[in-house]
Amino acid sequence: MxxxxxxxxxxxxLILIVLEGLVRVFHLGKDTPTRFLDKYKVEKWKxxxxxxxxxxNRRQNFxxxxxxxxxxxxxxxxxxxxxxxxxALVGDSFIEGFHQNYYNSIxxxxxxxxxxxxxxxxxxxxxxxxxxxxxxxSYASQFDLIDxxxxxxxxxxxxxxxEYQVVNSRLALESPMNKxxxxxxxxxxxxxxxxxxxxxxxxxRLINIFKPKKKTVSIDEAETLRIKKKNEEKxxxxxxxxxxxxxxxxxxFTLLLDSRITSPLFLSYLEKNGFNYIDFSTSFETSDRSTTxxxxxxxxxxxxxxxxxxIIQYLRDTNFVKN
Amino acid sequence: xxxxxLDFFIFxxxxxxxxxxxxxxxxxxxxxxxxxxxxxxxGLWDWRFLFLILASTVxxxxxxxxxxxNDAISKRKAxxxxxVIFNIGLLGFFKYYxxxxxxxxxxxxxxxxxxxxxxxxxxxxxxxxxxxxxQTMSYSLDIYYKRLTPTKNFIAFAxxxxxxxxxxxxxxxxxxxxxxxxxxxxTFNYIQCxxxxxxxxxxxxxxxxxxDSIAPIVDDIFLNYNDYSASTLILGVSLFSFQVYGDFxxxxxxxxxxxxxxxxxxxxxxxxxxxxxxVAEYWQRWHVSLSTWFRHYVYIPLGGSRVSKLKxxxxxxxxxxxxxxxxxxxxxxxxxxxxxxxxxxxxxxxGRNRIYMNTVVAENRWFPSLTEISQILLTFILVTFSxxxxxxxxxxxxxxxxxxxxxxxxxxxxxxxxxxRMIDYFILLGLFILYEFRIRRDERAPFKFKSKIVRFVAYxxxxxxxxxxxxxxxxxxxxxxxx
Numbered sequence: 001m002x003x004x005x006x007x008x009x010x011x012x013x014l015i016l017i018v019l020e021g022l023v024r025v026f027h028l029g030k031d032t033p034t035r036f037l038d039k040y041k042v043e044k045w046k047x048x049x050x051x052x053x054x055x056x057n058r059r060q061n062f063x064x065x066x067x068x069x070x071x072x073x074x075x076x077x078x079x080x081x082x083x084x085x086x087x088a089l090v091g092d093s094f095i096e097g098f099h100q101n102y103y104n105s106i107x108x109x110x111x112x113x114x115x116x117x118x119x120x121x122x123x124x125x126x127x128x129x130x131x132x133x134x135x136x137x138s139y140a141s142q143f144d145l146i147d148x149x150x151x152x153x154x155x156x157x158x159x160x161x162x163e164y165q166v167v168n169s170r171l172a173l174e175s176p177m178n179k180x181x182x183x184x185x186x187x188x189x190x191x192x193x194x195x196x197x198x199x200x201x202x203x204x205r206l207i208n209i210f211k212p213k214k215k216t217v218s219i220d221e222a223e224t225l226r227i228k229k230k231n232e233e234k235x236x237x238x239x240x241x242x243x244x245x246x247x248x249x250x251x252x253f254t255l256l257l258d259s260r261i262t263s264p265l266f267l268s269y270l271e272k273n274g275f276n277y278i279d280f281s282t283s284f285e286t287s288d289r290s291t292t293x294x295x296x297x298x299x300x301x302x303x304x305x306x307x308x309x310x311i312i313q314y315l316r317d318t319n320f321v322k323n
Numbered sequence: 324x325x326x327x328x329l330d331f332f333i334f335x336x337x338x339x340x341x342x343x344x345x346x347x348x349x350x351x352x353x354x355x356x357x358x359x360x361x362x363x364x365x366g367l368w369d370w371r372f373l374f375l376i377l378a379s380t381v382x383x384x385x386x387x388x389x390x391x392x393n394d395a396i397s398k399r400k401a402x403x404x405x406x407v408i409f410n411i412g413l414l415g416f417f418k419y420y421x422x423x424x425x426x427x428x429x430x431x432x433x434x435x436x437x438x439x440x441x442x443x444x445x446x447x448x449x450x451x452x453x454x455x456x457x458q459t460m461s462y463s464l465d466i467y468y469k470r471l472t473p474t475k476n477f478i479a480f481a482x483x484x485x486x487x488x489x490x491x492x493x494x495x496x497x498x499x500x501x502x503x504x505x506x507x508x509x510t511f512n513y514i515q516c517x518x519x520x521x522x523x524x525x526x527x528x529x530x531x532x533x534x535d536s537i538a539p540i541v542d543d544i545f546l547n548y549n550d551y552s553a554s555t556l557i558l559g560v561s562l563f564s565f566q567v568y569g570d571f572x573x574x575x576x577x578x579x580x581x582x583x584x585x586x587x588x589x590x591x592x593x594x595x596x597x598x599x600x601x602v603a604e605y606w607q608r609w610h611v612s613l614s615t616w617f618r619h620y621v622y623i624p625l626g627g628s629r630v631s632k633l634k635x636x637x638x639x640x641x642x643x644x645x646x647x648x649x650x651x652x653x654x655x656x657x658x659x660x661x662x663x664x665x666x667x668x669x670x671x672x673x674g675r676n677r678i679y680m681n682t683v684v685a686e687n688r689w690f691p692s693l694t695e696i697s698q699i700l701l702t703f704i705l706v707t708f709s710x711x712x713x714x715x716x717x718x719x720x721x722x723x724x725x726x727x728x729x730x731x732x733x734x735x736x737x738x739x740x741x742x743x744r745m746i747d748y749f750i751l752l753g754l755f756i757l758y759e760f761r762i763r764r765d766e767r768a769p770f771k772f773k774s775k776i777v778r779f780v781a782y783x784x785x786x787x788x789x790x791x792x793x794x795x796x797x798x799x800x801x802x803x804x805x806x
Binding site: 028057189295 | 333442517520743744747779782783786791792794
């Protein structure tokens, strides 16, 4: 029995080491850049990091990222001046674009068509409208030099807060424990494909074993509609509050949204109050190909092409650029 | 509790340690502990159905003794019939009741009588009922045929019926093999344990990497067969052949390996059926415990092959139809059984049904001959064809599937429903077939390499395969649990 236990432990240990090596050699696990909170309490990536983002098992999606000196994933540095024409794209992971090579981003696609402008992509996974306006407000001196700012917004996700506060749950990913775990590419890979979910759920169940279970309440259709309406009103109120708190230049700022998943109440408010927006819903709807990755809801290369084209069209329609 | 669940990976080491460290001194205590562990194992799925197992155990325990003490053949037969009726009754109610009612309603509707289907009931099929009822019946049958002396130890008998590694999906053991081991003193054996761990590892590989990774493709093709051309449908049913093999033989390997950890040797259930050279050999290698059961308790009592050719053919038809029906309460399984009977009978009539017994393909050679390759391919094609019925939801779907192959006989490139690269699966299956061919001589030793380094590499690659093909979003239950 002793022999069995010792040999089993030895084998498990050796196999884990070899697997760690294999995961590294074949780059199966994703690299995760380090995040931090800057002096303005803006959460961003630590500057000058490079790595590869991997989605799914067997490297279903593999792309390179580069964090510039400003702390965002982009091939270029953000150096706005009065002499150049700059456009800023501010948003969440869709703008951040870890699922694409950083030199093939939406911004680069726009620059390829309109070489005279520089596109600065301030994308960061999880940024909602409060994060975005707080960033613009905190770096007002930089953003004032940028000629046009496009803010990506998803109505149901990005307006849940009326003011900016640091999201501690995201920063907790930088805890010493998490940092140590992230050093093992095998753990990162196992976590990304869901192998570690059952043990985590088991631990959660074990910790909460004596806590009373929450009763599930069934909600009828009328109640669902009432909650939906209430949320829509709340999100609109949050939008108004954020705009009033951090400021919003209606001439320079434009929202990027999908009207299919945006409340008509909100759209009507934007139109009545002179908030410009780019609606990419029609372009996505009429696309003959899928616009998202199959195993991930982010835009694929075709989806990013469409977004870039819609932004270019908008910039031309509003005479921001001539050709 | 599933073998491929976290619950089992916590349950197994706990039971193993308690079994060998705490309860090892007395065989009675060890058996009682295994019985409790088995009931917990089963009860975590649905504790209410434990009463069925207990009922089947009690009935056959006492009937076994009643058969044994009675010398009069009529009384012995009467007791045997009670056992058979009770066990078949359990199966009949839980598994076949709705099928019979539905078929009866359909039959009457042919003659213009419309019956409402209010007779059908919402019945949950208790997991493993087809397996443990057959196992308990075999006990009474063996006593009836005077092949076995009944045990007086109820705990040992209850452990034989509910031994958790093989409780829910076999191998269906005979008392002469399993019960005799349960009543004997077991001592820890290092080699047996390592063999068990290796089988568990290989079983998990077959389940997670082969069966589970193919499952979304097979599900997609069988669900949407109307939208696909012949090439995709052929691909779908061929992949199903590997899926069902990986799933069930993987389960069996884990069961046999787990039993080894407790010092128990279960019978082999799969002996590389993919390399069968004719349908008869296939049935000597596929679900061996069920085939053996039917041979011992149905085929031989009917006269087997020692009667006239006509009667033998009748016996073959019966055994395949019953075997098909055992798999599920659906006409698809009966047709599947009938197809196998039709494939087996010519082999039997040509006297080729036993020629490959106790031999493997490419015996004493590295590679199979061209003749062997063609025989294997032909057998695979025939068996795979029958699986259209095995996998389809209904007879209409099965014929629809075949009709679609005929009417849309063209090639198309198939795209994985979840977006994965199809080439990965072809490479995987190619390597799997080659590896199984390499180990084809011994189904109980999947990592039989002289070099420790090669063995270590094999373990690592198998685990790497699991990491590469693990899919969090698919149903991980075993196909044969539904039977």
